[in-house]
Amino acid sequence: MDKIIELKNITKSFDGEVVLDNISLDIYDNEFITLLGPSGCGKTTTLRLIGGFETPDSGDVLFMGERINDVPPHKRNVNTVFQRYALFPHLNVFENVAFPLRERKVPREEIQQRVEEMLAMVALKGFEHRSVTSLSGGQQQRVAIARALVGKPRVLLLDEPLAALDLKLRKDMQQELKNIQKATGITFVFVTHDQEEALSMSDTIVVMSEGRIQQIGTSQDVYNEPKNAFVADFIGESNIVDGVMLADRSVSFSGHTFPCVDGGFGPNEPVDVVVRPEDVDIVPEEKGMLRGVVTSVTFMGVHYEVIVDIGGFKWMIQTTDFVDVDEHIGLVIEPDAIHIMKKSEYSGLYGDYASFSNEFDELSDAESEGEE
Amino acid sequence: MTAKKKRSSLVTGLAGGPYEVWAVLFILVPLGFVAYYAFTDNDFRFTTANIVRFFTDTSTGGDGSAVRTYLVISWRSIKLAVISTVVCLVLGYPLAYIISRASAKAQKTMMTLIMIPMWMNFLIRTYAWMTILQDTGILNNLLAGLGLGRVHIIGTETAVIIGMVYDYLPYMILPLYSIMAKMDHRLIEAARDLGCAPAGVLRRVILPLSMPGVVNGVTMVLIPSISTFYISQKLGDGMFFLLGDAIEGQYVANNLHFAAAIAFILMVALLAAMAVMRYFTEKHTYGGL
Numbered sequence: 001m002d003k004i005i006e007l008k009n010i011t012k013s014f015d016g017e018v019v020l021d022n023i024s025l026d027i028y029d030n031e032f033i034t035l036l037g038p039s040g041c042g043k044t045t046t047l048r049l050i051g052g053f054e055t056p057d058s059g060d061v062l063f064m065g066e067r068i069n070d071v072p073p074h075k076r077n078v079n080t081v082f083q084r085y086a087l088f089p090h091l092n093v094f095e096n097v098a099f100p101l102r103e104r105k106v107p108r109e110e111i112q113q114r115v116e117e118m119l120a121m122v123a124l125k126g127f128e129h130r131s132v133t134s135l136s137g138g139q140q141q142r143v144a145i146a147r148a149l150v151g152k153p154r155v156l157l158l159d160e161p162l163a164a165l166d167l168k169l170r171k172d173m174q175q176e177l178k179n180i181q182k183a184t185g186i187t188f189v190f191v192t193h194d195q196e197e198a199l200s201m202s203d204t205i206v207v208m209s210e211g212r213i214q215q216i217g218t219s220q221d222v223y224n225e226p227k228n229a230f231v232a233d234f235i236g237e238s239n240i241v242d243g244v245m246l247a248d249r250s251v252s253f254s255g256h257t258f259p260c261v262d263g264g265f266g267p268n269e270p271v272d273v274v275v276r277p278e279d280v281d282i283v284p285e286e287k288g289m290l291r292g293v294v295t296s297v298t299f300m301g302v303h304y305e306v307i308v309d310i311g312g313f314k315w316m317i318q319t320t321d322f323v324d325v326d327e328h329i330g331l332v333i334e335p336d337a338i339h340i341m342k343k344s345e346y347s348g349l350y351g352d353y354a355s356f357s358n359e360f361d362e363l364s365d366a367e368s369e370g371e372e
Numbered sequence: 373m374t375a376k377k378k379r380s381s382l383v384t385g386l387a388g389g390p391y392e393v394w395a396v397l398f399i400l401v402p403l404g405f406v407a408y409y410a411f412t413d414n415d416f417r418f419t420t421a422n423i424v425r426f427f428t429d430t431s432t433g434g435d436g437s438a439v440r441t442y443l444v445i446s447w448r449s450i451k452l453a454v455i456s457t458v459v460c461l462v463l464g465y466p467l468a469y470i471i472s473r474a475s476a477k478a479q480k481t482m483m484t485l486i487m488i489p490m491w492m493n494f495l496i497r498t499y500a501w502m503t504i505l506q507d508t509g510i511l512n513n514l515l516a517g518l519g520l521g522r523v524h525i526i527g528t529e530t531a532v533i534i535g536m537v538y539d540y541l542p543y544m545i546l547p548l549y550s551i552m553a554k555m556d557h558r559l560i561e562a563a564r565d566l567g568c569a570p571a572g573v574l575r576r577v578i579l580p581l582s583m584p585g586v587v588n589g590v591t592m593v594l595i596p597s598i599s600t601f602y603i604s605q606k607l608g609d610g611m612f613f614l615l616g617d618a619i620e621g622q623y624v625a626n627n628l629h630f631a632a633a634i635a636f637i638l639m640v641a642l643l644a645a646m647a648v649m650r651y652f653t654e655k656h657t658y659g660g661l
Binding site for chain 1: 565577
């Protein structure tokens, strides 16, 4: 695969605040790559650098090997689907989609044909003469996608395009975007703070935090082999506890020594241990490797979310077996369910469910939707 | 539900009451009086003589031939008003755009600076321009001091236009600014993203989206400037008698009925002009291509 965009050692600050801190990233032709992170992590700024709306303080943006730091947006072969769509309210659906073609003085018949094609692709045939302000959110979204693709860009940038849609529509659009990407073969660079969305759509996920790239990998990589506590916590649910690597394939945490599959650490090296909530089995107390008391049980539909207090550290366990609050239970963790990470600046910040609540999560989600 | 609805409509009705009374007393009734006076003689008998007089009165023109007095005045009023409005638009549009894109604090400061002249009395502003533009005024002294020679401005159409532009520029900037400040900056980014150079962004996005502001600004400047008076008397040295001056003159001379007739004709002409303008801009703004 060929590199289509390269970001080299890019630093960018606004009003003295560092937003991107020495970022380097290669984007390959034909891939669906997602920039994932919480609000303020620099993902939107990265997208705007590629679109040409920001210039880096230092470092280079390369497009097919050519430095494009100072090329203005209208001269880049890159189009953007903006957050909240940015459709032109004075133009109807047809003219919104035809906008880039008219600018390039494409012949009238060709415009007609290409716009019709695009509208058919996004299932908006027959909407040509409708006012864009009369469309639903999902329909506006489709117009924005058609408008960004009609000029046949090499790369499509999508800035949280699904954030304003409701859950059901969002799921449909995720699938549709994925299909469009496959059908057109255009490289998609997708920005989101929604880890589920990132996992289900992407070929490559770039996890960002505080202006730095934390991990680049496939969905499976970042879920199963998170590089540090931040990635483990941000992607899915994780119990992250302090441990000590006794030897290769042997780790001690929470007062018990577990066999595991990782190795290559120093003798007695302190590490972060990640155990996903779905990988913990509940057994009768006397059979458990770890023992604890259930402090809360929440029914989630497919499973129960159980918070267990083990020696003062709250674990989250997802199980289909019902247990009751205050029940004493035992836990079993298989070797391949244990993931060992080197200590990082994020150690100790995440992974304890002592202050966990669903409501809290939703609040922070709503906030990040307002991100510029 | 229906009871609640009824009550809320009663409440809004009561709340709107004073404004309706105001509108009837101070807008509709006076307009009715203008029309009534325009179509009656001194004994309040119906007549169209005042209206006819407007179109037929003649006087001796500059070249000695007979001209239709009030049609000449009308033409002059319209010409100066249109020139002033165009100058206001040309000066105001870029300024409004620059202000709308500045930081919030800078926007506030600049808007205050634009409003400050409006706090001063209209007569004082006009007198100030007299002292600036006079043959021995500030401007000429400055030019002479710089060795550039004097210019004769006072008593010319240019002086009247300067005075009108100065007075009415804020009325152009305010509606333009309020529309531009609301404009979504993302639309401009989207246009650039889709291949527009800056000139294309202006032509294809900013101009069409600011059309309602242009219509409002033009309305707010054209109407008062077409019926303005006093500026022409003072800065035009009495050389450029305008419709507003004619109305004032007839009123002062106690010719209330003819003054009302001039005002009535002006009003009808303006309403017609605005209706035509709105029809075309609405088509232009929302009709698509």
